[in-house]
Amino acid sequence: MNKVIECVPNISEGRDTAKVGTIVGVIRRPGVKLLDVESDANHNRSVITFAGEPQAVADAAFDVAKAAVAAIDLTHHTGAHPRMGAVDVIPFIPVSGVTMAECTELAEQVGKRIGDELHVPVYLYAESARVPQRRKLPTIRAGEFEGWATKIKDPEWQPDFGPAERHPTAGCVAVGARNFLIAFNIDLDTSDVTIASKIAKSIRESSGGLINVQAKGIFLEDKQRAQVSMNILNYHTTPLYRVFELVKMEAGRYGVGIVESELIGLAPAQAFMDVASYYLQLPGLSTSALVETRIEES
């Protein structure tokens, strides 16, 4: 496994599939693989996932921004999801062999190009934020496209790159490095969703549990089972085994067991190496112990 990063730009178009197709079409190039496109008509938004070699991914991200700015006019945009730009947010995510600092360098490089060449104001967010109030997307996005015409005049909201005024049709954009998000669910052997909700409350960051974990209890109609549905925002600091064992422990107080767990989408190999390392008491186990990794090292 060579250096790999993922990029997940969100664009403010989820209804016109031809337009989405045109924008997605600019990604294709050596070293980059398109993994997923999800368009939501209600949100009027598309989430595009691609990954590969860092510089090639960065170049593709800029081209997506350029195509979105050309094709999408926010003055005519409606949708359920909050948004402030034609290309609304561009996160760079380390997958393997790449540090967060390297992803921030790419975010800055792409942000500068978007500002200079597309004349769209750019806010560095998440791990790349230069001030604390720009770490969280909802804080930046407050006011949305419409409100940014005036919000950007506030000295506190001067952009990190690009002009100090909202692009007339493309608004502005948040660009930054963030951790890989793992969507991980655990099914309980009960149909009582209140138990799943109580477990979720006890294990999530927002109410006294593990940092970097979001959790809620839901009821699975088809399986007639309660589930603890989670996002793990940093699998390095808060590994899967710790989340799993804590859910199991909290479930135990209700006399409830675990039926099975579920991964939604993909995860980096190291997330599972950390699991094996814990349970096998095998210190320092990493992807460098894999035959596949050794073969792909250049």
Next chain:
Amino acid sequence: MNKVIECVPNISEGRDTAKVGTIVGVIRRPGVKLLDVESDANHNRSVITFAGEPQAVADAAFDVAKAAVAAIDLTHHTGAHPRMGAVDVIPFIPVSGVTMAECTELAEQVGKRIGDELHVPVYLYAESARVPQRRKLPTIRAGEFEGWATKIKDPEWQPDFGPAERHPTAGCVAVGARNFLIAFNIDLDTSDVTIASKIAKSIRESSGGLINVQAKGIFLEDKQRAQVSMNILNYHTTPLYRVFELVKMEAGRYGVGIVESELIGLAPAQAFMDVASYYLQLPGLSTSALVETRIEES
């Protein structure tokens, strides 16, 4: 992760490093990566490990055989390790995306070429054996180079490929597909090696334990600790977690705990996915859930 196989030819030269270097030198090509060369002067034998794309690995294996047959004269060979040929054994090992049947096809292809082009008798062994008595290497190798001049006249020992007589200087060779071997050790929190030996006896195939597991108890001088040292010959049928939990359980009867475990060399990613799948109760977890795999799929 594309299709990857490993090949580990053993050649009967472990003293003349220039000669070993010449033979190893023929491996280099696109799609193949040399992972390791271990020469043992006492055994007068070298173990060469390389891996990569199946056909490229097969071609490299033939070239190693050709170079070894040209360079090594068994009539002058002495060494502690039993051997029957200049290139003694050529195993093909599935690592990812490849079945055992595909590895057998490659073994047959390379075996046929060695027979036809190098005039060396070839025995298909391990998973590729066509008769049960050719599955195990020691059975084939019995008599060694010297004995093969007459052993090969026995109708039961007609080769699968090549001439029905021993090559005058290069002897004969075993070629076949086998499983990846994982070397896995578990350190106990005791210095009493007799406990490690008793655990080893209870968990290994040869004395009533898990199939495909070889185990022995050893004493680690530097750490003053007893260790259960194991080879897992098929991590698919006999996964790491089962071995680990069984050692832990058997250690418990002596009031002994596990300090840590250790992987010697490399292992395929799926071996650890199976561990995570068990402990996280995540059914069917495989390398196809990895971002790295999705990116490398062609």
